[in-house]
Amino acid sequence: MDSSSFRSDGFYHTGDIVRLREDGYLVVEGRDKDQINRGGEKVSAEEVEDHLITHPSVQDAALVAIPDSFLGEKSCAFILLAVDTDMESNGTKPLETALRQHLQTRGLAHYKIPDAFRVLDEFPTTAVGKISRKALRQALAKTVTNNASIGDA
Known part of the structure; x- marks a missing residue:
């Protein structure tokens, strides 16, 4: 842990978003960085x-x-393919189209559908074995210029 993990009052900053109920109990609503603010609309990474x-x-x-300079943030879905998926014959664009249609069919709101998709062989992980979203964001930032759309990168 580095010093940015602690608040100025000495408490550990977990990144959890919580709500205090009237009866004094806390309800964990989600994670600070697992929520995307796309043009004022909140997108739960876990839901998508x-x-x-x-x-x-x-x-x-x-x-x-x-x-994103216009929306504030856009979203990118990193995908690990199922073992029997043949990317040679399918290609990335047909997969993106199929995934977007799948999400629409499941009733996901339009603004929650990822702006871009990237296929990986494996996810980068943290020291404790969780997916490193920080590493994914950094890798994506390297491919996106200020003038390019996330979907074009």
Whole structure:
């Protein structure tokens, strides 16, 4: 842990978003960085990921935000393909189209559908074995210039 993990009053900053109920209990609503603010609309990374992994071509998914000069943030879904998925014959664009249609069919709001998709062989992980969203955002930021759209990168 580095010093940025602690607030000025000495408390550990977990990144959890919580709500205090009237009876004094806290309810964990989500994670600070697992929520994308796309043009003022809040997108839960976990919700979109849960829908993506129901597609037969998707083994696992991670949704991350990337800064956008117009919307504030856009989203990119990183995908691990299911073992039997043949990218040679399918290609990335048909997969993106199929995933977008799948999300629409499941009733996901238009603004929650990822702006871009990237297929990976494996996810970068943290020291404790969790998906490193920070590493995914950094890798994506390297491919996106200030003038290019996230979908074009």
